[in-house]
Amino acid sequence: VIEIGTPERSVVTTCAYCGVGCSFKAEMRGDELVRMVPWKDGKANRGHSCVKGRFAWGYANHKDRILNPMIRDSIDEPWREVSWGEALTFAGSRLRALQEKHGKESIGVITSSRCTNEETFLVQKLTRAVFGNNNTDTCARVCHSPTGYGLGQTFGTSAGTQDFDSVEHTDVVIVMGANPTDGHPVFASRLKKRLRQGAKLIVIDPRRIDLVKSPHIRAAHHLALKPGTNVAVVTALAHVIVTEGLFDEAFIRERCDWDEFQDYAEFVADPANSPEAVEGLTGVPAAELRAAARLYARGGNGAIYYGLGVTEHSQGSTTVIGIANLAMLTGNIGRPGVGVNPLRGQNNVQGSCDMGSFPHELPGYRHVKNADVRQIFEDMWNVSISDEPGLRIPNMLDAAVDGTFKGIYIQGEDILQSDPDTKHVSAGLAAMECVIVHDLFLNETANYAHVFLPGSTFLEKDGTFTNAERRINRVRRVMAPRNGYADWEVTQMLANAMGGGWAYTHPAEIMAEIAATTPSFANVTYDLLEERGSVQWPCNDRTPDGSPVMHVDGFVRGKGRFIRTDYVATDEKTGPRFPLLLTTGRILSQYNVGAQTRRTANTVWHGEDRLEIHPHDAEQRGIKDGDWIKLASRSGETSLRAEITDRVAPGVVYTTFHHPGTQANVITTDYSDWATNCPEYKVTAVQVSPSNGP
Numbered sequence: 001v002i003e004i005g006t007p008e009r010s011v012v013t014t015c016a017y018c019g020v021g022c023s024f025k026a027e028m029r030g031d032e033l034v035r036m037v038p039w040k041d042g043k044a045n046r047g048h049s050c051v052k053g054r055f056a057w058g059y060a061n062h063k064d065r066i067l068n069p070m071i072r073d074s075i076d077e078p079w080r081e082v083s084w085g086e087a088l089t090f091a092g093s094r095l096r097a098l099q100e101k102h103g104k105e106s107i108g109v110i111t112s113s114r115c116t117n118e119e120t121f122l123v124q125k126l127t128r129a130v131f132g133n134n135n136t137d138t139c140a141r142v143c144h145s146p147t148g149y150g151l152g153q154t155f156g157t158s159a160g161t162q163d164f165d166s167v168e169h170t171d172v173v174i175v176m177g178a179n180p181t182d183g184h185p186v187f188a189s190r191l192k193k194r195l196r197q198g199a200k201l202i203v204i205d206p207r208r209i210d211l212v213k214s215p216h217i218r219a220a221h222h223l224a225l226k227p228g229t230n231v232a233v234v235t236a237l238a239h240v241i242v243t244e245g246l247f248d249e250a251f252i253r254e255r256c257d258w259d260e261f262q263d264y265a266e267f268v269a270d271p272a273n274s275p276e277a278v279e280g281l282t283g284v285p286a287a288e289l290r291a292a293a294r295l296y297a298r299g300g301n302g303a304i305y306y307g308l309g310v311t312e313h314s315q316g317s318t319t320v321i322g323i324a325n326l327a328m329l330t331g332n333i334g335r336p337g338v339g340v341n342p343l344r345g346q347n348n349v350q351g352s353c354d355m356g357s358f359p360h361e362l363p364g365y366r367h368v369k370n371a372d373v374r375q376i377f378e379d380m381w382n383v384s385i386s387d388e389p390g391l392r393i394p395n396m397l398d399a400a401v402d403g404t405f406k407g408i409y410i411q412g413e414d415i416l417q418s419d420p421d422t423k424h425v426s427a428g429l430a431a432m433e434c435v436i437v438h439d440l441f442l443n444e445t446a447n448y449a450h451v452f453l454p455g456s457t458f459l460e461k462d463g464t465f466t467n468a469e470r471r472i473n474r475v476r477r478v479m480a481p482r483n484g485y486a487d488w489e490v491t492q493m494l495a496n497a498m499g500g501g502w503a504y505t506h507p508a509e510i511m512a513e514i515a516a517t518t519p520s521f522a523n524v525t526y527d528l529l530e531e532r533g534s535v536q537w538p539c540n541d542r543t544p545d546g547s548p549v550m551h552v553d554g555f556v557r558g559k560g561r562f563i564r565t566d567y568v569a570t571d572e573k574t575g576p577r578f579p580l581l582l583t584t585g586r587i588l589s590q591y592n593v594g595a596q597t598r599r600t601a602n603t604v605w606h607g608e609d610r611l612e613i614h615p616h617d618a619e620q621r622g623i624k625d626g627d628w629i630k631l632a633s634r635s636g637e638t639s640l641r642a643e644i645t646d647r648v649a650p651g652v653v654y655t656t657f658h659h660p661g662t663q664a665n666v667i668t669t670d671y672s673d674w675a676t677n678c679p680e681y682k683v684t685a686v687q688v689s690p691s692n693g694p
């Protein structure tokens with residue numbers, strides 16, 4: 001029994017876990033946080049929350065937090081605690097020395113989708129205005145970068161089209177490559193309510209997620225495709241809609257490029273793209289696929305929600321384009337109840353992308369080649385900005401191994417655990433001469449660091465997060481930073497150690513700079529957020545109240561653009577040595593690699609990852625429920641316990657990746673999305689065999 005006592009004050013802030021962005025009242029007694037209460041006026045959650053946001057904030061006070069800066073000359077030496085001043089002088093002078101010796105392009109940054117908009121804006125400014133290059137990337141690279149590319153190419157902006165309220169007007173929902181019940185629980189509750197009211201559901205996923213069959217909910221169709229065949233399924237759905245005349249010609253003529261539509265229609269109508277032709281490839285019965293296409297096209301308002309099961313593939317960007325094509329084909333864009341909605345895994349994936357943390361884009365998704373846009377920032381920052389796109393995370397690691405990339409500042413990201421091909425990541429880090437890790441805990445990446453800068457939790461800072469519906473929510477400081485400084489202050493100190501001359505005194509000033517340089521944020525101020533609680537971008541003179549639904553009268557790019565979606569098989573093949581396909585996902589009570597959720601007192605957080613395997617495959621291998629198994633791929637091997645279940649089909653196995661012992665990324669390949677390098681986490685050929693444990 002925990003004695004909570006009477007709170008003395010409360011502060012409204014935003015959950016730091018998933019992209020739903022729930023608002024909470026943090027209740028305090030003195031300087032102690034005693035309880036997180038879901039805020040009834042929070043527009044994303046309306047008084048609801050899940051177990052993580054409500055109970056998993058204890059990591060803020062965990063004994064593992066590092067509170068003092070540390071440095072060392074080489075990674076073979078022990079850490080030395082030093083003052084902030086000494087650490088930042090050490091870091092800044094090392095980075096400058098590397099640039100003098102190896103060139104301006106020899107250093108870069110990786111930022112996190114868990115940092116605030118203001119922090120992310122400052123990190124990309126550090127890169128462009130102080131480092132003098134565009135070597136900035138974000139962990140969105142490994143999750144939703146294909147969303148950025150696919151929706152940017154088709155609609156003109158890289159964001160979900162709807163607010164969460166929109167689901168209340170939906171008649172047919174497609175959930176593809178996502179498991180909202182576990183990944184986005186508060187949104188899932190609203191979705192389930194609508195389904196119980198009679199909306200129809202189509203699930204496209206290799207695994208039988210809970211939504212397929214749960215109390216009072218039955219999916220009309222579950223297209224249980226083989227991992228890696230998303231593009232073939234999406235194109236076959238379009239084939240049915242086009243060849244059966246189910247498309248919305250009036251919408252397409254008015255809102256889309258008609259010539260491009262005709263080329264696209266000819267492509268999808270090819271019999272090679274029919275459900276019957278791809279049935280063997282995808283494993284989806286043709287009749288089921290045809291019925292699903294008819295339901296989506298004819299069933300009223302149709303909305304598509306998707307997750308990492310769409311993006312984390314070698315054809316992730318193609319599938320996002322295919323989803324956008326489906327919405328345009330059927331006129332399901334630009335009003336409540338329809339649209340294309342990426343469910344963002346981390347709290348600020350949307351904001352991280354909005355703030356220009358990709359190496360080819362300035363804030364607001366504007367290419368660095370655009371001289372007019374560069375001029376805006378050059379005038380604001382009084383510097384010259386490079387027009388050469390910088391390096392993506394995998395390119396930085398490649399260049400490090402090749403000896404041309406020498407130093408990196410990593411804010412809030414454990415790339416050794418979360419990026420694919422662990423051996424390559426560690427080789428890249430080991431080859432660098434200055435690795436600066438800015439984090440809460442001494443994570444795995446810090447084993448390769450020369451400087452450790454203690455990070456602050458979401459409870460210790462002011463700022464904003466932007467959730468999956470483009471809603472900009474305030475993050476408010478609940479307690480003083482235990483490490484002494486909020487993350488935005490640390491970035492500012494590093495910039496100044498390198499001659500930046502920055503003098504922000506509060507994140508509101510950073511937001512003013514974002515608004516002055518980024519049209520979709522033009523009217524966003526902290527005063528406005530205080531007044532309204534939150535606002536959805538674009539928020540400018542054209543849409544002063546924000547934009548719950550996008551592309552209402554026209555697409556951001558003008559005419560919507562249909563693009564062909566040719567299916568290209570992944571290079572990752574099954575064969576006699578590796579006959580099964582591994583795919584991955586999450587559970588409700590854990591978050592990503594568990595760095596936060598595992599560091600709480602409640603035992604609900606202390607489980608283990610298991611491998612789901614079909615009874616047929618388990619029996620063939622002599623594996624019983626709960627047995628230890630060896631999971632091996634061409635990249636490596638690991639051990640975990642088996643869970644025998646028909647949630648997965650024969651030939652498919654599934655696991656989560658929340659516990660460090662699982663080392664899922666030792667197994668995954670280095671294949672990635674053709675357009676964005678997003679890793680292909682969702683398709684790995686594996687073998688499973690009995691073992692005696694780790």
Ligand code: SF4
Nearest residue numbers: 015017018022050053
């Ligand atoms: Fe936090 Fe997401 Fe849970 Fe809401 S649904 S409380 S944002 S983890």
